[in-house]
Amino acid sequence: xxxxxxxAGKLRGLLRLADDEGRFRMMAIDQRGSLKRMIKKVTxxxxxxxxxxxIKKLIVKVLSPYSxxxxxxxxYGYPIAAKYLPAEVGLLLAxxxxxxxxxxxxxxxxxxxxLEGWGVEKVKRAGxxxxxxxxxxxxxxxxxxxxxxxxIARTVGEECxxxxxxxxxxxxxxxxxxxEDKDSFAYxxxxxxxxxxxxxxxxxxxxxxxxxxxxxxxxxxxCKEYADGAFDGVKREPAYELTEVEDFCREVxxxxxxxxxxxxxxxxxxxxxxEVEIASRCGASGFLCGRALWKYCVDFYPDLDxxxxxxxxxxxxxxxKLYAASEAAIPFWDTDVFKGFPNLMxxxxxxxxxxxxxxxxxx
Amino acid sequence: xxxxxxxAGKLRGLLRLADDEGRFRMMAIDQRGSLKRMIKKVTxxxxxxxxxxxIKKLIVKVLSPYSxxxxxxxxYGYPIAAKYLPAEVGLLLAxxxxxxxxxxxxxxxxxxxxLEGWGVEKVKRAGxxxxxxxxxxxxxxxxxxxxxxxxIARTVGEECxxxxxxxxxxxxxxxxxxxEDKDSFAYxxxxxxxxxxxxxxxxxxxxxxxxxxxxxxxxxxxCKEYADGAFDGVKREPAYELTEVEDFCREVxxxxxxxxxxxxxxxxxxxxxxEVEIASRCGASGFLCGRALWKYCVDFYPDLDxxxxxxxxxxxxxxxKLYAASEAAIPFWDTDVFKGFPNLMxxxxxxxxxxxxxxxxxx
Numbered sequence: 001x002x003x004x005x006x007x008a009g010k011l012r013g014l015l016r017l018a019d020d021e022g023r024f025r026m027m028a029i030d031q032r033g034s035l036k037r038m039i040k041k042v043t044x045x046x047x048x049x050x051x052x053x054x055i056k057k058l059i060v061k062v063l064s065p066y067s068x069x070x071x072x073x074x075x076y077g078y079p080i081a082a083k084y085l086p087a088e089v090g091l092l093l094a095x096x097x098x099x100x101x102x103x104x105x106x107x108x109x110x111x112x113x114x115l116e117g118w119g120v121e122k123v124k125r126a127g128x129x130x131x132x133x134x135x136x137x138x139x140x141x142x143x144x145x146x147x148x149x150x151x152i153a154r155t156v157g158e159e160c161x162x163x164x165x166x167x168x169x170x171x172x173x174x175x176x177x178x179x180e181d182k183d184s185f186a187y188x189x190x191x192x193x194x195x196x197x198x199x200x201x202x203x204x205x206x207x208x209x210x211x212x213x214x215x216x217x218x219x220x221x222x223c224k225e226y227a228d229g230a231f232d233g234v235k236r237e238p239a240y241e242l243t244e245v246e247d248f249c250r251e252v253x254x255x256x257x258x259x260x261x262x263x264x265x266x267x268x269x270x271x272x273x274x275e276v277e278i279a280s281r282c283g284a285s286g287f288l289c290g291r292a293l294w295k296y297c298v299d300f301y302p303d304l305d306x307x308x309x310x311x312x313x314x315x316x317x318x319x320x321k322l323y324a325a326s327e328a329a330i331p332f333w334d335t336d337v338f339k340g341f342p343n344l345m346x347x348x349x350x351x352x353x354x355x356x357x358x359x360x361x362x363x
Numbered sequence: 364x365x366x367x368x369x370x371a372g373k374l375r376g377l378l379r380l381a382d383d384e385g386r387f388r389m390m391a392i393d394q395r396g397s398l399k400r401m402i403k404k405v406t407x408x409x410x411x412x413x414x415x416x417x418i419k420k421l422i423v424k425v426l427s428p429y430s431x432x433x434x435x436x437x438x439y440g441y442p443i444a445a446k447y448l449p450a451e452v453g454l455l456l457a458x459x460x461x462x463x464x465x466x467x468x469x470x471x472x473x474x475x476x477x478l479e480g481w482g483v484e485k486v487k488r489a490g491x492x493x494x495x496x497x498x499x500x501x502x503x504x505x506x507x508x509x510x511x512x513x514x515i516a517r518t519v520g521e522e523c524x525x526x527x528x529x530x531x532x533x534x535x536x537x538x539x540x541x542x543e544d545k546d547s548f549a550y551x552x553x554x555x556x557x558x559x560x561x562x563x564x565x566x567x568x569x570x571x572x573x574x575x576x577x578x579x580x581x582x583x584x585x586c587k588e589y590a591d592g593a594f595d596g597v598k599r600e601p602a603y604e605l606t607e608v609e610d611f612c613r614e615v616x617x618x619x620x621x622x623x624x625x626x627x628x629x630x631x632x633x634x635x636x637x638e639v640e641i642a643s644r645c646g647a648s649g650f651l652c653g654r655a656l657w658k659y660c661v662d663f664y665p666d667l668d669x670x671x672x673x674x675x676x677x678x679x680x681x682x683x684k685l686y687a688a689s690e691a692a693i694p695f696w697d698t699d700v701f702k703g704f705p706n707l708m709x710x711x712x713x714x715x716x717x718x719x720x721x722x723x724x725x726x
Contacts, residue, residue, distance in 0.1 A: 008441075008445065008488070008489035008490060009488055009489055009490040011445060011446060011490075012445070012450075012454065012489065012490030012491075013490055015446070015449075015450040016450040018450070020449065020450070020451075049713075049714050074716065074717035075714060075716075075717055076714070078371075078709075078716070078717075079709050079711075079712035079713055079714075079716040079717075080709075080712060082371065082374055082375070082709045082712075083374060083378070083704070083707050083708075083709070086378075086383065087375075087378040087379040087381070087383070087451070087453070088383075088450070088451035090450070091375065115717070116718075117717060117718035118717045118718070119722070121722035121723055121724070122717065122720055122721070122722045124487075124488075125371070125372055125487075125526065125527045125720075125721075125722055125723060126371035126372055126375065126527065126720065127371060127372040127374075127375030127376055127492075127527065127528070128375075129490070163488065164488045164489065164490065165490070341446070344446050345446075346441075346442050346443075346445045346446070348442075349442035349443060349445075350412075350442055351412050351438060351439070351442075353437065353438075353441070353442040354437035354438055354441075354442075354478070354480060354481045354485065355479075355480035355481070357485055357488075357489065358485070358488075359482070359484035359485045359488055360484055360488060360723055361484070
């Protein structure tokens with residue numbers, strides 16, 4: 001079997017994002033717009049920088065120790081949370097601006113923007129272990145929007161290679177056609193293909209992605225075995241059966257080649273646990289879970305003691321369940337690109353490694 | 364109390380070099396010349412790249428999981444050991460060429476050289492958590508040598524600030540005068556002042572040092588309480604008493620201001636344990652221990668199984684003793700520069716942190 005070579009920064013970074021077993025058990029607390037809306041709903045007033053910073057600090061302080069890595073935003077999150085993230089937990093920093101630029105068909109398509117005054121270079125200098133880019137994506141969107149999104153993904157990939165730091169690309173499809181509504185049979189039915197299309201696209205070597213963070217390739221609420229209202233009491237017309245959903249996950253694994261993790265996309269924890277369990281036994285390498293993990297703590301805001309108490313009990317319990325659900329996840333070094341730990345090797349290992357390894361200067 | 368600000372890369376790096384308690388329990392396996400000589404003594408033949416790489420790999424694999432951070436050289440050590448260093452263990456990479464350039468008075472003085480084709484920039488890109496420079500130093504040396512050594516220390520300090528990565532400066536005095544012999548009453552008597560002089564020099568802010576790695580400021584073999592041959596059976600004329608030695612350590616703490624750790628300089632483990640215990644209760648923040656920890660394993664070379672077995676038993680036992688001996692060490696955030704964890708703060712923390720934090724471009 002031939003050795004698979006990996007550069008020093010990418011190797012160290014991937015090991016740090018994963019746990020000792022090579023599985024990604026990651027937490028996301030890089031929400032900005034969506035967290036603001038959650039806080040506003042509870043407090044009924046305008047949300048300040050302090051509101052966001054306080055909640056993010058507590059979530060990092062209490063829950064990040066359970067994670068193999070934590071994803072934070074550089075605006076509200078990292079400045080305050082920096083010293084509370086344990087050294088043994090990997091640090092992922094986001095590079096995109098929150099939200100999107102409405103574009104294309106009826107202004108219903110989405111263009112990602114990079115956060116101004118920030119970037120891969122600063123993420124690397126700050127000592128993070130990985131870069132995360134959130135990309136809204138519809139392969140069947142307007143060519144102009146599709147090209148824009150692909151170009152951003154490519155640019156960040158090149159920057160990550162240059163700075164030698166892992167690239168976690170998060171991709172999220174969205175409804176934009178006339179007949180599409182997020183909670184609809186039509187969209188649920190279309191979901192697997194939307195995910196396959198973007199995974200196939202961004203698995204191409206030109207994007208230099210190290211870990212794909214993608215949606216569950218189905219809507220479990222429309223899966224026959226759960227369609228009787230298992231998660232929210234609402235009965236729905238089934239769009240597929242569980243065995244088909246498992247095949248969808250296997251197809252993602254086949255297309256991705258690089259390790260992939262699933263994102264929680266705001267679903268409830270019970271639904272996400274099912275998704276993690278199914279994805280893990282069908283080839284995923286873990287999860288990167290945000291709101292499903294901690295969202296209930298916001299209900300207690302601004303009572304910070306109560307927020308903390310919920311995180312220490314309910315939040316921690318969610319994390320324990322997520323570990324159990326992802327037990328069968330594939331260690332990243334066992335995925336198609338790496339083919340096993342014994343195979344893993346530093347690029348150019350040998351007496352001249354340090355001479356050949358390049359710095360930032362020779363782009 | 365005023366906040367102490369620290370940059371993102373330095374904060375993350377220091378947290379990673381220390382353990383959860385803020386203490387440095389570090390292992391050094393960056394030996395090149397001295398390890399080569401040890402292997403040659405055992406095998407009686409010329410030492411190859413493979414010899415060094417094999418032993419280093421085993422030491423990293425078995426002992427680094429016990430360390431808060433491991434110091435490795437980029438030539439023989441890191442290329443092979445990279446994937447065996449656990450993600451939760453900090454990575455320190457050395458930047459100097461092994462040995463020194465004989466210079467000055469009777470060619471008995473020492474000039475440090477940086478390893479060609481390597482440097483702080485590459486250390487940062489490779490994903491390490493800190494840079495280590497070994498500096499031979501006599502404050503009373505020839506002006507030309509003294510200036511050369513200070514200039515190198517200053518350059519590396521500037522590079523570390525630029526790349527935002529912790530700077531661990533290791534300083535070692537050496538005998539070079541007519542009346543000096545390493546194992547002599549005269550040199551033992553002179554030792555405290557030699558250490559004070561270099562600590563006072565390199566504690567100056569212009570060197571931008573984050574952690575000082577220094578010698579124990581006395582020769583315990585010449586300390587009254589141990590001078591009856593406690594470590595090697597050789598009786599010696601006492602040069603000082605234990606209470607004085609404790610004062611020497613406190614003086615190092617006072618002069619250093621930044622956290623300091625002691626190095627093992629090839630002494631036996633029993634002697635080093637005493638040194639760590641004394642230094643820890645007098646203000647040191649831990650140790651960076653090399654040969655004292657693992658040197659006996661070399662005796663079994665080239666029987667790799669026996670080497671590994673010794674490391675798993677004797678080596679691990681040494682590490683456990685070192686933890687106990689350093690129980691009173693001062694967490695780095697409680698040293699003079701930081702004044703307590705609550706005080707620690709990201710430089711420029713706030714909504715504009717990510718904009719103000721600079722990348723590598725604007726030197």
